[in-house]
Structure formats: structure tokens, C-alpha cells
Amino acid sequence: MKVGLIRCLQTEDMCPGTTDFMIMKNKKCAFEGVEGDIEIIGVNTCGGCPGKKAVTRAQEMVKRGADTIVLASCITRGNPIGFACPHADKMKEAIVKKLGDKIKIIDYTH
Numbered sequence: 001m002k003v004g005l006i007r008c009l010q011t012e013d014m015c016p017g018t019t020d021f022m023i024m025k026n027k028k029c030a031f032e033g034v035e036g037d038i039e040i041i042g043v044n045t046c047g048g049c050p051g052k053k054a055v056t057r058a059q060e061m062v063k064r065g066a067d068t069i070v071l072a073s074c075i076t077r078g079n080p081i082g083f084a085c086p087h088a089d090k091m092k093e094a095i096v097k098k099l100g101d102k103i104k105i106i107d108y109t110h
Helices: 018-026 053-063 087-099
Strands: 002-007 039-045 067-071 104-105
Touching: 002 053, 002 087, 039 053, 053 067, 053 087, 067 087, 087 104
Parallel strands: 002 039, 002 067, 067 104
Antiparallel strands: none
16 A cells, blocks of 8 residues: 555644554554555645645645555544544545545545
């Protein structure tokens, strides 16, 4: 699996993504049952509210080899601040619409 990780711009100053990376490395939570290696192709933010840049950033990571786009838990579950992104569903819909069904979308990490 080749992953492009998109995270929340609002939480990047308090979360370095350590848990996301450990979850992938140890194949826990959203990555449980993944066969083979997990390679991180890139990590980027959504670009800030309302997350419009997530679409082009996901597209760019696919161009660079990602076969899976992951929306980090800071977007969909509100980790670590307890406030999920109010734009998460629209962001995911826009990414799916742009990339099609050839690219797998995972909507959380942990």
C-alpha cells in the first residue's frame, strides 16, 4: 500500500503525526489486515478550512505513486482536540469524485 496522508491544518502545530505513523508501521486501527508493506508517499494538510486544497493535494500524491489516500483522524475524528472537521464529508466526497474508484480512501487513522 502506498499512502498519501492528508491532515488538518488547524492541528498541525500541536500534532507531529507520530501516532499516525506508528499506527501505519504497526498495522493497527485503520491499517489492520493490510497485506505487505505500507509506504508513505507524502503528507500534506487540507490547506485550511474548508479543505478545498485537499483535492488537488490528493491528486498530486496519486501522481507521485499513492494508491491510497488517508484522511487523518484529526480531520474525521477530531484527534487530538476533540473537534472533528465540519467539512470532512464534503472533502472526502470531492476527493472521491476527482480521483474515481481506482484509488482507495481511508477516512481515519486511529
